[in-house]
Amino acid sequence: MAMMRLDKLLCDMGIASRSELRQIIRSGRVLVDGAAVTAPEKRIDSDSSRIVLDGRELIYKRFHYYMMDKPSGVLSATEDSRQRTVLDLLPAELKRMGLFPVGRLDKDTSGLLLLTNDGDFAHRVISPKSGIWKLYLAKVDGELDAEDVRAFKEGLILADGTKCLSAGLELLGRGNCLVKVTEGKYHQVKRMLASRGAPVLELRRLTIGGLELDEKLGPGGFRELQDRELDMLFGQDALEN
Ligand code: URA
Secondary structure: OOEEEHHHHHHHOOOOOHHHHHHHHHOOOEEEOOEEOOOOOOEEEOOOOOEEEOOEEEOOOOOOEEEEEEOOOOEOOOOOOOOOEHHHHOOHHHHOOOOEEOOOOOOOOEEEEEEEOOHHHHHHHHOHHHOOOEEEEEEEOOOOOHHHHHHHHHOOEOOOOOEOOOOEEEEEEOOEEEEEEOOOOOOHHHHHHHHOOOOEEEEEEEEEOOEEOOHHHOOOOEEEOOHHHHHHHHHOHHHOO
């Protein structure tokens, strides 16, 4: 049983803002288990209550999981006084759900970014202890070779002494390479490649665990993850070493 205020519950579903919802509820448009509830503060069981708004049944989900193709030039943050954030790319009903980005991509990095309101999930995805691979496509200015591949696998030590866990480097030719890491230290991939004399020109995240970016989304596009995709995230089939 999960008891919640009715106005909060409807707000978390993205139905309307909290103040709009107070009016909607007071006007008797919301039925809970067949009876009108006109007190926004009324606590109801989010697991078992049948909620109907204007004749339409609403299904409550506590947690929400989305993927976005983050465009370059946008901050991985929930808000910023001067710059556009990934939350600014979402419609109002999703903004109201309390979504936040799972980890960060740099402003100039594009690709797969997860958004959720589930803190435990975010922690599990980000934590190096989970061992979830994040795969990046990088365009670099410089030559990389088999020695660099070996150094990545062994675990790089960056100029400031930062020790990196074992990582994958696959050379694709023409200055392109794939990098996979289980950690997400500050500018990690850029610093790793720069330490091998190959500064990054472009960086795009392609996968997290076994979950691939849906390239059909296009820059700034987003969609809800399916249950199957949430399982794939922690499955890693696509990326086993
Ligand atoms: N590593 C980086 O250097 N930047 C990113 O945005 C992600 C990983």
